[in-house]
Amino acid sequence: MARIIVVTSGKGGVGKTTSSAAISTGLAQRGYKTAVVDFDVGLRNLDLIMGVERRVVYDFVNVINDEAKLGQALIRDKRVENLYVLPASQTRDKDALTQEGVGKVLGQFAEDGFDYVICDSPAGIERGAQLAMYFADEAIVVSNPEVSSVRDSDRMLGILSSKSRRAEQDDEPIREHLLITRYQPERVDLGEMLSVEDVLEILSVPLLGVIPESEAVLQASNAGVPVIMESGSDAGQAYDDAVARLLGEERELRFVDARKKGFFSRLLGK
Amino acid sequence: MSLFDYFRSSRKSSASVAKERLKIIVAHERGRRGGPDYLPQMEEELLAVVRKYTRVGDDAVRVNLEKDQGFDVMEVNITLPERDED
Numbered sequence: 524m525a526r527i528i529v530v531t532s533g534k535g536g537v538g539k540t541t542s543s544a545a546i547s548t549g550l551a552q553r554g555y556k557t558a559v560v561d562f563d564v565g566l567r568n569l570d571l572i573m574g575v576e577r578r579v580v581y582d583f584v585n586v587i588n589d590e591a592k593l594g595q596a597l598i599r600d601k602r603v604e605n606l607y608v609l610p611a612s613q614t615r616d617k618d619a620l621t622q623e624g625v626g627k628v629l630g631q632f633a634e635d636g637f638d639y640v641i642c643d644s645p646a647g648i649e650r651g652a653q654l655a656m657y658f659a660d661e662a663i664v665v666s667n668p669e670v671s672s673v674r675d676s677d678r679m680l681g682i683l684s685s686k687s688r689r690a691e692q693d694d695e696p697i698r699e700h701l702l703i704t705r706y707q708p709e710r711v712d713l714g715e716m717l718s719v720e721d722v723l724e725i726l727s728v729p730l731l732g733v734i735p736e737s738e739a740v741l742q743a744s745n746a747g748v749p750v751i752m753e754s755g756s757d758a759g760q761a762y763d764d765a766v767a768r769l770l771g772e773e774r775e776l777r778f779v780d781a782r783k784k785g786f787f788s789r790l791l792g793k
Numbered sequence: 794m795s796l797f798d799y800f801r802s803s804r805k806s807s808a809s810v811a812k813e814r815l816k817i818i819v820a821h822e823r824g825r826r827g828g829p830d831y832l833p834q835m836e837e838e839l840l841a842v843v844r845k846y847t848r849v850g851d852d853a854v855r856v857n858l859e860k861d862q863g864f865d866v867m868e869v870n871i872t873l874p875e876r877d878e879d
């Protein structure tokens with residue numbers, strides 16, 4: 524059975540795609556057969572972050588419409604074994620994704636022996652976002668330490684617990700994780716930014732990880748390399764910790780304390 | 794107490810203001826989650842009624858739903874304007 528994990532947030536630009544790319548890569552690096560699926564119909568971007576944009580032939584909607592087989596549309600990563608990308612369609616047709624179609628494709632991943640399917644959700648609470656989370660077994664709610672992002676995260680938690688398949692069928696609820704990204708310990712110390720504890724107190728969802736605001740993320744996206752592959756970088760290491768926790772390992776939080784960050788490491792974004 | 798700490802404690806930090814505001818709005822939104830879809834509309838109409846008699850702000854009427862065993866309790870809070878103490 525493929526485990527389906529949605530990366531969601533409500534608010535846009537908080538780091539869902541960055542996180543989907545990093546976490547799927549981390550799972551594949553550990554030997555799990557993993558696919559990462561772009562649900563952002565019309566705004567395909569995961570392909571760029573994964574560095575496979577020039578190899579897109581077919582997309583998610585082609586597979587739903589039986590215009591291509593899943594195996595034809597999936598792009599196999601050349602750097603990491605076991606890692607596959609399913610790009611979003613560029614169509615403007617917002618109804619291109621249907622619940623039936625998404626369910627069919629997700630079922631195919633299971634048949635093809637995938638261990639994990641990571642669903643990179645679009646922003647908002649409309650159809651695309653709802654379909655990305657509908658079939659999920661687990662949800663990673665990405666939140667920035669900032670008022671509108673935290674509020675939106677709470678809204679998404681509400682939707683996860685009421686409008687998902689598991690909720691509708693009275694199944695065991697979706698396993699929820701909180702991933703705080705773009706964290707700046709220096710600003711938390713200055714009282715300018717919500718702390719990890721503040722966000723946890725408001726949302727009360729188990730913490731999967733804290734990803735610091737990092738120069739390395741922009742550089743990795745420029746190069747089309749998931750930041751987790753930059754294993755010397757702070758953000759890469761923080762994502763690696765998050766993947767380990769997702770798999771049940773215990774890892775201490777890092778990069779949450781301003782004082783431990785040296786002048787040089789700050790310069791290097793490491 | 795260092796000078797730094799002094800400046801920090803002399804004014805409420807913006808993060809703590811953010812946290813308080815978030816706590817309130819999140820509690821409010823959770824209170825109506827899973828509730829009937831007519832709640833926002835009802836809130837608006839109640840506000841209109843209150844405004845026939847007194848001047849209140851846009852968020853003066855708050856409807857919350859408390860789930861109890863067997864039955865739900867609808868709680869309507871109406872915040873009246875501050876009294877002029879003269």
Ligand SMILES: Nc1ncnc2c1ncn2[C@@H]1O[C@H](COP(=O)(O)OP(=O)(O)O)[C@@H](O)[C@H]1O
Nearest residue numbers: 535536537538539540541705735736737740741
């Ligand atoms: N930890 C981080 N540090 C610095 N920049 C980040 C970090 N996470 C994301 N970003 C940047 O924020 C922007 C939005 O990220 P993205 O992953 O596309 O968000 P979303 O998918 O939620 O819209 C991108 O420019 C990305 O490089």
Ligand SMILES: [Mg+2]
Nearest residue numbers: 539540563568
């Ligand atoms: Mg995105």
